[in-house]
Amino acid sequence: MFEDIPVDVSPMNEGERIRSANMFVELAGPKSIGAELVQVEESVEDGKIEVIGPELNEMKQGEIFPFGIKIQIQGENLEKELEGVIERRTHELCNYVHGFMHLNQRDQIWCRVSTEAIESDFKLEHLGKALSILFKEEFTLIESIAVTLFTEEDQVKSFLNLAKEQYIQRDARSRELSDEDVDVFYGCLMCQSFAPTHMCVVTPDRTALCGAINWFDCRAASKMDPDGPIFEMEKGEVLDSEKGEYSNVNETIAEKSQGTTERVYVHGVFDYPHTSCGCFEAVAFYIPELDGIGVVDREFRGETPLGIPFSSMAGQCSGGKQVEGFTGLSLEYMRSPKFLQADGAYGRIIWMPNEMKQSLQEFIPEELWDKIPTEEDATSIQDIEQYLIDHQHPIVDRFLKPEDEIEEDGTQVEGEETKHEEPSNITVTTAPEISMPASGGVKIIFKNAKIYAEKVIIKRK
Ligand code: SF4
Numbered sequence: 001m002f003e004d005i006p007v008d009v010s011p012m013n014e015g016e017r018i019r020s021a022n023m024f025v026e027l028a029g030p031k032s033i034g035a036e037l038v039q040v041e042e043s044v045e046d047g048k049i050e051v052i053g054p055e056l057n058e059m060k061q062g063e064i065f066p067f068g069i070k071i072q073i074q075g076e077n078l079e080k081e082l083e084g085v086i087e088r089r090t091h092e093l094c095n096y097v098h099g100f101m102h103l104n105q106r107d108q109i110w111c112r113v114s115t116e117a118i119e120s121d122f123k124l125e126h127l128g129k130a131l132s133i134l135f136k137e138e139f140t141l142i143e144s145i146a147v148t149l150f151t152e153e154d155q156v157k158s159f160l161n162l163a164k165e166q167y168i169q170r171d172a173r174s175r176e177l178s179d180e181d182v183d184v185f186y187g188c189l190m191c192q193s194f195a196p197t198h199m200c201v202v203t204p205d206r207t208a209l210c211g212a213i214n215w216f217d218c219r220a221a222s223k224m225d226p227d228g229p230i231f232e233m234e235k236g237e238v239l240d241s242e243k244g245e246y247s248n249v250n251e252t253i254a255e256k257s258q259g260t261t262e263r264v265y266v267h268g269v270f271d272y273p274h275t276s277c278g279c280f281e282a283v284a285f286y287i288p289e290l291d292g293i294g295v296v297d298r299e300f301r302g303e304t305p306l307g308i309p310f311s312s313m314a315g316q317c318s319g320g321k322q323v324e325g326f327t328g329l330s331l332e333y334m335r336s337p338k339f340l341q342a343d344g345a346y347g348r349i350i351w352m353p354n355e356m357k358q359s360l361q362e363f364i365p366e367e368l369w370d371k372i373p374t375e376e377d378a379t380s381i382q383d384i385e386q387y388l389i390d391h392q393h394p395i396v397d398r399f400l401k402p403e404d405e406i407e408e409d410g411t412q413v414e415g416e417e418t419k420h421e422e423p424s425n426i427t428v429t430t431a432p433e434i435s436m437p438a439s440g441g442v443k444i445i446f447k448n449a450k451i452y453a454e455k456v457i458i459k460r461k
């Protein structure tokens with residue numbers, strides 16, 4: 001079936017990572033632009049593969065090109081609602097191709113081609129061919145398929161605009177319903193190939209954290225393939241509507257995570273937050289010093305108030321782990337009226353990147369707009385604190401003790417006690433006493449550790 005393709009195509013290649021040392025070129029990704037889009041159309045020329053722009057043999061080692069993957073499909077029983085779910089499989093299916101690496105989704109894609117693949121004379125045309133075969137195999141409803149791959153900048157730009165319009169339309173649809181309006185939610189296990197205990201809970205108010213799948217998409221997908229990775233689950237008893245905890249969601253996640261996660265709050269970051277596989281568009285993170293929550297998205301390259309960039313934070317809370325104080329989420333979820341409602345919604349948000357903030361202008365309550373700082377206002381805890389006080393962010397009531405006062409000029413006068421209360425809902429573990437050997441010294445390595453101390457004393461002997 002894949003005889004015309006000079007590299008191996010199989011699920012075995014899925015875990016392949018192409019690092020800079022064995023990379024020939026990079027396509028899309030953080031240093032360029034790109035997108036992927038699946039479109040259901042009435043008539044499609046089956047098997048048509050087109051590369052618009054330079055092919056791999058016209059590129060030089062180390063170059064970066066913009067990249068677009070457009071997949072047109074036709075089938076009597078194919079509904080437009082299936083586009084999102086079918087499109088989400090592009091990631092997995094591209095990775096079946098040995099020597100080609102695909103990360104993320106939608107307009108966040110990031111691809112690489114290995115030098116080994118180039119030596120075998122692999123071309124983008126072959127990627128298109130492999131995708132057309134794999135998609136038809138995976139989705140029997142597809143009767144005809146055409147794949148267009150763009151590498152020419154202007155073409156990618158106009159394709160990207162088209163794709164963004166489609167994403168906006170799909171996302172807007174999810175806002176028609178609320179969690180209360182339905183009896184069933186959906187579970188998605190697609191990311192278990194690399195995060196074996198992770199299950200996404202998709203509700204009308206919480207679009208999946210990859211941002212590519214909403215409740216309507218799941219409904220269509222589970223109807224099309226009831227035994228597939230997306231399945232319907234009854235909500236069961238509402239245990240806490242504010243936090244978004246449901247008896248049957250808990251039972252299902254316990255089963256699907258092999259007992260690793262037993263409870264989940266769909267709308268909060270504390271206690272039992274939604275687990276994160278790794279493809280989240282953004283991460284919400286607790287800032288204990290100010291008892292508030294920050295959010296950072298994949299696009300942001302700088303340091304967050306926790307002193308680490310998005311990439312390090314993503315590493316700490318991905319893999320399907322339930323890490324209290326952190327949750328991966330989609331940008332669409334930030335447009336939901338239930339966005340982190342268990343924790344105080346936008347009233348608890350005390351930092352986010354400027355670009356993200358601008359994109360959410362319609363959704364951030366007007367009275368909070370000027371009160372939430374971005375990297376342009378502050379990034380250190382002290383500066384954020386001052387900004388929040390100066391702009392009278394409602395969080396200030398939480399972290400200032402009653403005996404603290406704010407002078408008319410906005411400066412804060414501390415009360416007798418320390419002004420930050422210890423967050424009540426975060427478990428604080430006390431380290432056991434360690435006795436140091438008299439000579440030779442010790443090396444202590446903390447991995448994934450967060451240490452809060454009232455005082456640290458280091459004395460010279
Ligand atoms: S991130 Fe969640 S919803 Fe998206 S593909 Fe993975 S498991 Fe499914």
Ligand SMILES: [Zn+2]
Binds near residue numbers: 191210277278280
């Ligand atoms: Zn994922």
